[in-house]
Amino acid sequence: MPVDPRAILQQTFGFSDFRGVQARVIDRVLAGQRTLAVMPTGAGKSLCYQLPAVALPGTCIVISPLIALMHDQLRAATAIGIRAAALTSADDNRAETIARFRAGELDLLYAAPERASGESFRALLQQAPVALFAIDEAHCVSEWGHDFRPDYRLLRPLLDAFPAVPRLALTATADAHTRADILVQLGLPDDGLIVAGFDRPNIRYAISPRQGTTQQIAGLLRDHPGPGIVYAQTRSGTEKLAAALAATGRPVRPYHAGLDPAVRARNQADFVASEDMVMVATVAFGMGIDKPDVRFVAHAGLPKSIEAYYQETGRAGRDGDPAVAHLFWGAEDFARARQRIAEVEPDRQGSERARLDALGALVETAGCRRRILLRHFGEEPGERCGNCDNCLNPPAAIDATQVARKFLSAVFRTGQMFGTGYLHDLLVGKSNERSLMNGHEGLSVFGIVGDDEAPLVRPVARALLLRDALRANPHGGLEFGPEARAILKGEATVSLIVPPKRERSRRRGGAAGADANPIGDPLFEALRACRRALAAEAQVPPYVIFHDATLREMAAARPTTLDALRDISGVGERKLDAYGAAFLAVIRDQG
Template sequence: MLDPLPDLQRIFGFPDFRGVQRDVVDRVLAGERTLAVMPTGAGKSLCYQLPATMLEGTCVVVSPLIALMHDQLRAATAVGIRAATLTSVDTNREETIARFRAGELDLLYVAPERASNESFRNLLGQAKLSLFAIDEAHCVSEWGHDFRPDYRLLRPLLDSFPDVPRLALTATADAHTRADILDQLGLPKDGLIISGFDRPNIRYAISPRDNVNRQIADIVAKIPGPGIVYAQTRAATEKLAEALGRTGRPTRAYHAGLDPHIRAKNQADFVASEDMVICATVAFGMGIDKPDVRFVAHAGLPKSIEAYYQETGRAGRDGDPAIAHLFWGAEDFARARQRIGEVEPERQAGERTRLTALGGLVETAGCRRRILLKHFGEDRAEDCGNCDNCLGNVDAVDATETARKFLSAVFRTGQMFGVGYIEGILTGVSSERSLMNGHEALSVYGIVEGDETALLKPVARALMIKDALRTNPHGGLEFGPAAKAILKGEATVSIIVPPKRERRRKAAPGAVPNPVDDPLFEALRLRRRDLAKDGGVPPYVIFHDSVLRDMARVRPASGAELAMLSGIGARKLDAYGDAFLQVIRDFA
């Protein structure tokens, strides 16, 4: 069988494979069908890009978003791979088809809508094919969080070319979704390769929402580098972008309601930037391959743990430290349960299970990473030491009695009032409304005092997560199915003690592993920025920060020494080597 290592070193400049990359590449080169489940940043695209340069014919890559295809096209072209896209926005379609027929392409990127078209199937019959690569393969499964019906139509295309190997790739698939992908794409069970789901460079944090603009502004102030903020509505993205812009950082909004040209420009500006913050709906992110995102913040609850994992996975793809911070409110769970009631009856049980799992991640006082990995079937024996709970010595408090008082107050006031009113009744706050309703005569009036009053808001959130409380259409609280067990003493309620608010701090040197006090590193970044602008590509397409750090540390004096650094292949050495060597010589 072909040895891929020399080509890995020549094309990509990597001394060796990472994780399970070698296992996946070897199966592809042997003509096997494979499903590779690899975390974001583990180098999934290399698993088809490298074989595509070694095998005769063209690798057809099915990818869900045009922006993602164009991003991957830039990266492939930068290392010398012959690649093209065939999308609705491409103006050189005839040229691309001619290159494909002539066998002049290593990679051809297409959307699933095109791949399932009969005319495209006929086109594929006119040239030699080396591989089918199905990216974001969880989209084929109804159990996947980004289900795309067009992915279901790929099987007939694949079966039309039974001798062409198939490689499906995803970062986000639990056991149920993995089994469905294998079935839907005609892949063998023994073709499943899982590299693990852990992203140790990402620090996870989850907090109750309390003035989310200020909370996220604190993150922006502390963490330099590009960031993504996910909001749940279009209006929220624009309000957040405006608020965060007042911190002095460049910001943009991104959502489907924007003019297409503005939306495309905002995305392009973010991809090219080294410090921009983009506030977006969840559709943003799958379409980019930006490795230097230093933080991802959620201004509201994601759809599921799978969605959370994928969205937070857009941080730190370069392996450098990154932050993922989720801000949530009890109303998020109420809205999620309302949405579940609107989906097809056969899907509701699965959606409820997902919401319960997400609630467990949000309310735990233990290691977040252990819960996250366990959801994907990985049991971790030790705490991670890199999440808010592990780092903050968080304590869980048994708040069952307070929860029973809260539920009793909801019941005795008729299950029609909101959290604030119930808090007032429990703490004995007299108001015109409580007098008019006669609620100050209730046995629950004023039964919470002292330190216990600080537990009421987190208890209310915990009861909403557990579905012991729900909100009616008018915002009033009413019992959910879990209330009875708590009132009868058959279930307990524990909460995390709310941490004290920290004062906002400016970003400190060393907040990310960029030696900003090294003038050579900054000069290398400046040269990269100029080259990127001249070439019309994002800076990271030329070299990652890690490569520039190695240059600043090693200070190579020749092309041969520069080629010894990881991440510098032959094509990039020829294109950019002299420019960076000149910067280093200037500092010698």
Template sequence: MLDTAPPEALTALHDTFGFPAFRGVQEHVVARVLEGRSTLTIMPTGAGKSLTYQLPAVMLRGTCVVVSPLIALMHDQLRSATANGIRAATLTSADTDRMATMDAFRAGELDLLYVAPERASQQHFRDLLSSAPVSLFAIDEAHCVSEWGHDFRPDYRLLRPLLDAFPDVPRLALTATADQHTRADILAQLGIADDGLIVAGFDRPNIRYAIRPRDSLQRQLKAILDENPGPGIIYAPTRAKVEQLAEALGASGRRVLPYHAGLDPAIRARNQAAFVASEDMVMVATVAFGMGIDKPDVRFVAHAGIPKSIEGYYQETGRAGRDGDPAVAVMLWGAEDFARARQRLAEVEDHRRASERQRLDALAGLVETAQCRRAILLRHFGEHPPETCGNCDNCLEPVGVTDATQLARKLLSAVYRTGQSFGLGHLEKVLTGQGDDRITQRGHDQLSVFGIVTAQEAPMLKSIARALQARGSLVPTEHGGLALGGNAREILKGEAAVEVVVAPPRERRRGKQRGATLNPVDDPLFQALRECRRELAHEQGVPPYVIFHDATLRDMAAARPGTLEEMGRTSGVGSRKLDAYGEAFLAVIRRH
């Protein structure tokens, strides 16, 4: 039976956050924390993980210590907590008031104290915690503690002695991404009993997933920007690609900035601050960007290449639509992405190579499927979803699957007979019987595979080559050719079939695209409320969403409260925000 929070928790929920009720499993997690029981919670991004420790922090005696992996994330959460009237502080290398923070902790004046794992694992920090009551240890991004997690951080592995030094303080581990193997490892590493696991589910129904072959990257990305006017993130595989795409896409008029570890730290910080404060900016970044951003109104995430794994894809796309409004996640992939990823497997430690290969194969399955993308994602995390979701590209625009085994055998045979050293362009000419000097000089016009592909079959060769490379049946050579790999010999012998997805025509795809936003852009009151929010945010030096989310402004525009009491019943308006901003927004409503 699931736990129920006491009535005073609902009162504190409304007073602090302005919410009339808990969402999903929040109540069960909060109830366990208030009872002093340790818990590992798997909740999707945007489901309100931070509330499950912030609410107990204001209700319990002592300070909740939050271990978080990135300074930017800590400062972002600090800003939001403070806006809700929670007494919070960070203790990081970037803070100049560390002594004042430690004094405030010792004096019992903090509800929340955020620290990085590198500091939390030190003896001097343990000594500090011994000087005042600690109510809870919250370990955010807890997948970082596991070697099986997709984002392992060794310093997370050193937290156990700190936790064990305070045996009566409950532990709350939180993550959005952990498969069953990773969950078991987190429980063991942090000393949480198996019955302390709460899995909220992984579905993000407001995100529309789409995965397409990359054919003209800049054109495809430009189309995504045109369709989605709100803030967005584009993930590029290299720093050079980040710079190139930011410059090219920014030339079209939209504000587009780069972010990667090679930028000057001051420029990086400035670009990040601009993105967080913006309502329409696009950030082109490496995957280093995003975990430290608690920006709820990101309307799209686009991948200009494949992520490292399904776990990575889930986490990166999960940075879109954290406010619950519609959002879009688009991946543009190429065969060379998988070729490079399979080459990198050779550099992985022996004991991890098999699991990393499985992850890459699972990602290839997601990319190549004709089935519901969401169902593939959720099954990967151990769920049993419906066969269709109605909000991914394959559900909205069903694709066909064709048996391409015979054509794949012709292609693999040509690879073998030409010596496993030529690229697809040369192989296509051989297979379709197009003679040129290079082909005749090497005698490839005399091979049995010369001219065996018909004009009707030829357009499928690129799709088949891409599919075979994604699966590892074709692998790149050092000089850009193609060689047999994986199960190529089984395919050639007729022991394995090859099916490929046939996408709908581009014209039909483009015709069905629609923007991600549901904001009532034609409502002058909603726009006036947004302008008021923008001015207040500018005055206070905080992002607009820290004042109120768009959903709260939509509710205001619909309900048109006439008094502070009525406004206090709007979801997302807590007592602190009502006192700070209520009159300003009431004045806007009265004018309309």
């Protein structure tokens, strides 16, 4: 009897139709073909192997890079009635899992690439039918990717040992070069590539120069209730920022590789279960988190690349509801990045500089941020997205070339030894003991900047560092970079973006507005309370019970029978049986 994917979609997952390219990917899998699916985070990648795992005889083997990610997906799969297990170092039921696999009692079996690439795992898979190989986070296979994992490159012998089993590689982050490498490494055909696009229209992108990072991020917390992630650049910075943000009254936890493993695991578990916690973390946190209701991601400094930025911001709004990604940067971020590039192998320096230049274009643009992002991944979007800071509140651009030339002259005439603060005071004619002692108050650049230009000096210094006209030396002084000469000779101009004045936003304004998540609606709040209680009883995060979108639809439709509740998106048969009566009771009680 032929498989009906749409019937499984409705009965098991509670959805009436597929999204985006899901149907194309699933059709290829069910036809036994090999596929690489590049789909943005939140587009439903896991459904592309979970549904075939239910439909096909045998077990789908899911290769995933992190234990935490496996366990998140395991909980979600089990909640809708999919028979799933994992073989990891953190699971103490290894013998039971192996027995269930051999008996054909598993739809999904999760394993890390380190285990999957071993001969013993290959021998185990010979003992029962395998329906599908799903390689999640497939960009980890490529040395060109930003999360390269060498063990992913050892998977090919396992896959080739089962030539008749379909292969499905999935990733949200892969440029053209990385995609080509994945196809080769995993033995996938060129015509098996399906690219859904990289746009995450529900995320509002915003980028600001750092001007008191703690206060800026605290403002973000005030404006955006709900779970959030703040990325800091160092372990010590993570802990300091977490302590400072805790003063806002929000629950805040730190996360970095230097924490005691038990503390790190507890903080992660608390965050996953919370509906309003903020995690301040290094980039060690996030890839293993399948939490759909993250409402904002903030960067307290520059990410490593546009690929990394896309991946990290992609952890916001996976449920499709509005979310915010806000990056706070400083010129010193670019200076440090250039110093790191100078220390890597010469043959890598060109590609690393290109990555940094791409980030520079993203933060410096007065145009659409999303356009810069999507063009980096080979797409050609429209001129304006309507959901980034520059599109929503276009900044002005002013010609600051003369101030830039004055600043560079001051750098040169003081011997390329002093920092921005000292040079600023010199240019505006502010006398102090240090400049007197150095004899710099007799220079032609002393007081050369008038009151109208004085506010531009520090932004100009940032702009010159960003475009490599200036570089910071190991002692904190500024020296010429390769782009300085063209500016001094009048061959290049310097424009500055003048951010519009920030208006105090409503508590749930704009992209994460009240209509999207109606805090204050009594029925919605009662449904959330019911979900919270059921989640605590089942010892799972609230989103495993139902997403906010499902609760909103319940609050709007007010179903009074199980049949009516079945029509709500996200309510499959297993969840209807397990939780339907409880939510119907809440709706009745609220009248």
